[in-house]
Amino acid sequence: MKKILIICLTLVLSFGMATLKAQTQSEIAKERKAVEKLTSSQVNERATKVAKKEAKKLKKQGWLTTPGALPVEKQLDRSFRMQYEFDENQYPKYIMAEAMSIGENYDAAKMQALELAKQNLAGQVQTEMTALIENTVANRQMDANNAASITKTIAASKNLISQSLGRVIPVTELYRDLKKNKEVLVRISYNNEMAMIAAKKIIKDELEKKGVDLHEQLDKAMGL
Numbered sequence: 001m002k003k004i005l006i007i008c009l010t011l012v013l014s015f016g017m018a019t020l021k022a023q024t025q026s027e028i029a030k031e032r033k034a035v036e037k038l039t040s041s042q043v044n045e046r047a048t049k050v051a052k053k054e055a056k057k058l059k060k061q062g063w064l065t066t067p068g069a070l071p072v073e074k075q076l077d078r079s080f081r082m083q084y085e086f087d088e089n090q091y092p093k094y095i096m097a098e099a100m101s102i103g104e105n106y107d108a109a110k111m112q113a114l115e116l117a118k119q120n121l122a123g124q125v126q127t128e129m130t131a132l133i134e135n136t137v138a139n140r141q142m143d144a145n146n147a148a149s150i151t152k153t154i155a156a157s158k159n160l161i162s163q164s165l166g167r168v169i170p171v172t173e174l175y176r177d178l179k180k181n182k183e184v185l186v187r188i189s190y191n192n193e194m195a196m197i198a199a200k201k202i203i204k205d206e207l208e209k210k211g212v213d214l215h216e217q218l219d220k221a222m223g224l
Contacts, residue, residue, distance in 0.1 A: 043081075043084050044081060047077060047084065048077050048080075050076075050080060051073055051076035051077040051079075051080055052073050052077075054076050055071075055072040055076055058072055058174065059072060061176070062176040062177070063174040063175070063185065064174065064175055064176060065173070066173065069173060072174065075171065075172045075173070075174075076172065078171060078172075079096065079171045079187055082094050082096070082171060087192070087193065091192060092192055093192055093193075094169075094189040094190065094191060094192060095124050095125065095190050095192050095195055096171070096187060096189050097117045097118070097120035097121035097187070097188055097189075098120070098172070098185065098186060098187035098188070099113045099116035099117040099119075099120055099186060100113055100116075100183060100184065100185045100186075101113035101183070101184055102178060102181050102183045102184075103181060103182055103184070104180065104181055105182060106175060106182045106184065109175070109181070109182045109183065109184040110175075110186065112184075113184045113185065113186045114168075114186055114188065117168075117187070118168060118188070119158065119159075119162050121165065121168070121188065121190055122158050122159075122162035122165065122199075123158060125195050125196065125199045126154050126155065126158055126161065126199075128196065129154050129196070129199060129200075129203070129222065130154055130155075132221050132222055133150050133151050133154070133221050134147070134151075136217075136220065136221040141220060141221075142217050142220070142221060146214055146217055149207070149210075149212055149214060150207070150214055150217070150218060150221075153206045153207055154199075154203055156206075157199075157202055157203060157206055160202045160206070161198070161199045161202055164198040164199065164201070164202050166198070168189065168190050169189045169190065170186065170187075170188055171187045171188060171189050172185070172187035173185075173187075174186075196222060200218060200219075200222055203218060204218060
């Protein structure tokens with residue numbers, strides 16, 4: 001059990017999102033199943049330990065918090081705990097995304113980082129939607145040609161999905177001084193179900209504009 005706990009949290013609770021981006025859907029599914037075996041207290045305890053370790057490393061790299069903000073350890077602890085909240089179907093309750101940006105002043109760098117993080121988040125929604133469509137085809141519940149039309153529309157709708165997400169939840173906000181510039185790192189989250197509902201509406205609207213009526217098949221694939 002300890003071995004599974006360490007492996008899962010090392011892979012998934014890494015502060016950088018590069019590992020998650022590189023993972024395949026099958027790898028993510030395996031991790032989800034492994035996490036299901038852990039108790040909430042085990043996850044929370046390990047998350048706090050990992051947060052403290054990551055915070056120490058980030059501080060050495062020069063990352064700071066703004067006046068009045070939560071300490072680095074608390075921000076990371078909250079981030080890791082949210083990442084391990086699951087819904088009744090054992091899917092992550094929140095989608096997490098992060099980004100860094102450099103600007104001449106703090107506010108400009110922060111705004112750019114938030115925009116990049118939202119694009120990252122929208123990309124994750126695209127990936128999840130495409131996987132659902134592919135699964136429907138694999139189960140012979142959708143024609144391959146219809147699926148191709150939907151996935152093509154999903155691939156072309158990243159900006160629209162990002163704009164439709166509305167207010168995201170800021171989880172982590174750090175900065176460091178780079179001579180004349182400021183570098184800002186943010187991590188955001190968004191309710192997974194709400195994100196998928198918003199994205200589905202976008203895809204439906206785009207399909208309708210193209211004169212393609214695949215609403216029922218999209219509903220079936222996404223189960224929303």
